[in-house]
Amino acid sequence: MVVGAWNTLVGYCIFLVFYLLLSPSWHYLVIALLSHMLAVLNAWITYRRFVFRSSAPRWPEYLRFNLSSGVVVALQMASLAMLVGGFGLHPLLAQAVTVVLSVTVGYVVHKHYSFTL
Numbered sequence: 756m757v758v759g760a761w762n763t764l765v766g767y768c769i770f771l772v773f774y775l776l777l778s779p780s781w782h783y784l785v786i787a788l789l790s791h792m793l794a795v796l797n798a799w800i801t802y803r804r805f806v807f808r809s810s811a812p813r814w815p816e817y818l819r820f821n822l823s824s825g826v827v828v829a830l831q832m833a834s835l836a837m838l839v840g841g842f843g844l845h846p847l848l849a850q851a852v853t854v855v856l857s858v859t860v861g862y863v864v865h866k867h868y869s870f871t872l
Contacts, residue, residue, distance in 0.1 A: 758801045759858045766794035766854045774847060783846035787835055787853075788828065795824045798861065806862075807870040820869040827861045 770790040777786050799820045803809045809816060831853045838849035 758805050759862060762794070762798045762801060762861075763854050763858045765797045766790065766857070767851060769793050770850050770854070771847065774850075778846070783839065783850075784832055784836060786846075787832065787850060791824070791828045791831065795821065795828075798824070798858075802862075802865055802870070807866070809870050811870070816869065820865060823864045823869045824861065826864055827857050830860060831857045 770787060773786045773790050774783065799817060802820070803813075803816065834853045834856060835846070835849050838844045838852060839846050842849075844852075
């Protein structure tokens, strides 16, 4: 639970900083994808060390984690586009919603794929 909260906070803060710096010239979905790429490294380290306590070889596990994260980021991008484009939410509010969803879905995917082989 603590790791999920941490990953949520880190992921959102990365998006917030990038959004504030880049939103005048970059689309919010590009900013979200860039943010995800940085946040996923933090998530892998914390999941590996504190949640799953994995001692498996790092590179194969990191690759599985990134493949799993591809599913999560696709869900996040679709949700973000729907919340902003379909419901008119501001990208910062929509990202807060999607980050929580992403961490929840990510945990399940990583538990059953990334850290099980």
